[in-house]
Amino acid sequence: MIEATGVSKSFGSLEALKKASLKVDKGSVYGIVGSNGAGKTTLLKILAGIYQQDQGEVRIGGEGVFENVKVKEKIQFIPDVLYFFAQHSIEDMAQYYRMIYPTWNEERYQLLFNVFQIDRKKKVTSLSKGMQRQVAFWLALSTMPEILILDEPLDGLDPVMRKKVKKLIIDDIVERELTVLISSHNLRELEDLCDHIGILHQGDLFLQRELDDLKKEIHKVQIAFQGDLPDGIMDQEGILYHEKRGSVSLFVVRGEQQEILQHFQQFQPLLLDLLPLTLDEIFIYEMGGMGYVVEELVAE
């Protein structure tokens, strides 16, 4: 559905995106994570056809997206900083969307009122930040998009509304194979939604995986010995991190689960636990590999 190949973008002398390539299948949810200023918004804006890349190619359903109205009609982009016309009510904005998007679904727009329940005569810019975000989802979902591109999407929504909006998105993925690209610093939330993850750092999309594979590849080992760590324990390949707290040591190891267990079991520990990492922890370790400071960041 979405295919980007060798996409680069600079702002003056700053290379915001360096030869990024990615592929997102129809009905899939691709999460982009990365440090501040990594290039997430830049990448999303290129994929949404808002920015033109300096190099590389972006294809959506086989066609270029920049200045391609037909392709852009299928895409809804909800930016991190929202923009609505001054003086426009929700209904005025809906009227504008009705004219622009041939796929506008009036029935859905009316039905979604039951979810958002905001007076349609209210000026959008007079609403609270979270309510404006609700309006952005309300309008976007009423166009029945094929692709939803979301930059920090749930920021400012209260927990109940977050759940409702997530459910609306998931229902659309299941029922009409909506494709979603989403960037967020809330990795817990991405973990619920995404099937693929890409990690960006300083413009480099250095890691892309299926979320399940990513989780299978990296493990947290809690291990305890009476006295010092035995000689040879550090010989296992793929140890990314080690920390000792009293008699308990923590290792983060990349590799195959069975092989890791065998290595640690041979030292006959008092306690040995192999635990999965959260996406938060995976992010911290992968970023550690890219030169980000990792020490003492690990959750229990």
Ligand SMILES: Nc1ncnc2c1ncn2[C@@H]1O[C@H](COP(=O)(O)OP(=O)(O)OP(=O)(O)O)[C@@H](O)[C@H]1O
């Ligand atoms: N319009 C612009 N003009 C000049 N520089 C820009 C522009 N947009 C982005 N940049 C720069 O490009 C780099 C990437 O910015 P971008 O907004 O894509 O990062 P991000 O990953 O979305 O960051 P954050 O997580 O902080 O929102 C940053 O160094 C930023 O200062």
